[in-house]
Amino acid sequence: MKWDPSKYVQFADHRDRPFYELTARITAAAPRLVVDLGCGPGPLAHSLAERWPDARVIGLDSSQEMIEQARSTQQSPNLSFQSADATQWMPEADTDVLVSNAMLQWIPEHRELLATWLEALTPGAWFAAQVPGNFGSPSHALMRQLAASARWAPQLAGVLRHDDAVGEPADYLKIMVDAGFEPDVWETTYGQVLTGEHPVLEWVRGTALRPILSKLSAADALEFEEEYSGLVAQAYPAFADARGERQTLFPFRRIFMVGRKR
Known part of the structure; x- marks a missing residue:
């Protein structure tokens, strides 16, 4: 699956906020090695390098497009980026901080x-x-329903994950406890306000829609997007604010987990 770094960072203010709220709970004083697993285009890994200037910070991602973008903007001397398949990766012995931001949901066996x-x-x-906890929301449910329709199933059968792509907070809490961690697990639903004509479509183009776009021709992708956009426009109706500008409320649930090993 090919990623588009520029599309991914289109909603950076919304996408980055959970990362900072997550990492604020880490109180490591002087880590030796900090790993950002699933670093994407790199700006959040830069923030880790700035926070811990004496640590070796590594950003890992399976997307070559993301790694190339990250390396093109690399500035911190203690930061490097490498391609890595998370399903084959293991932490080094001196890893003192491991961060994974909105990546685990792409791996069926991530638990x-x-x-x-x-x-x-x-x-x-x-x-x-942290992982998105919105796979049961209309933005994802409607996408799965459309992909399973008679028109699209021959091309898209099995492409999208189901609504169990991530666990519930209690699932991750138990995994951490069993591994000897002092866990801090919570969830937040952000009341995101998006602007523009088709904001939900633009949002999912950067993430959830990528598997579909990678399977369809340009013409078919456009047709799918048009049909999907009509469905989510009904699920997330736009409204005009006090200035008459078009706004769309897009609630987004996220699940967070932080812990220190005893």
């Missing part, structure tokens, strides 16, 4: 991987991750 990573981390190490 098992998470347990393995936490087991491998040494006592005193920190783990922090």
Whole structure:
């Protein structure tokens, strides 16, 4: 699946906020190695390098497009970026902070991987991750329903994950406890206000719609987007604010987990 770094950062204010609220709970004083697993185009890994200037900070991502973008803007001397497949990756022995921001939901077996990573981390190490918890919301449910319709199923059968792509907070809490972590797990629903003519479509173009776009021709992708956009316009009706500008309320639930190994 090919990623578009410029599309991914289109809603940076909304997408970055959970990362900063997540990492604010990490109180590591002088980590040796900090890993951003699923670093995307790199700006959030830069913030980790600035926070811990004496640490070696590595940003890892399976997308070559994302890694190239990250390297093109690399500034911190203690920061590097590498291509890595998270399903084959294991933390090094001196990893003191492992961060994963909105990445685990792309891996069906991430619960098992998470347990393995936490087991491998040494006592005193920190783990922090957040995942979207909105797979049951209209933005995703309507996409799955459309992909499963008679028109699109022959091309898109099995492409999209179901509504169990992530666990519930209690699932991650148990994984962390079993691995010997002192867990802090919570969820937040952000009341995001998006602007523009088709804001929900623009939002999912950067993330959830990528698997579909990678399977369809340009003409078919346009047709799918037009049909999907009509469905979500009904689910997320636009309204005019006090200045008469078009606004769309897009609630977004996220699940957070942070912990330090005993």
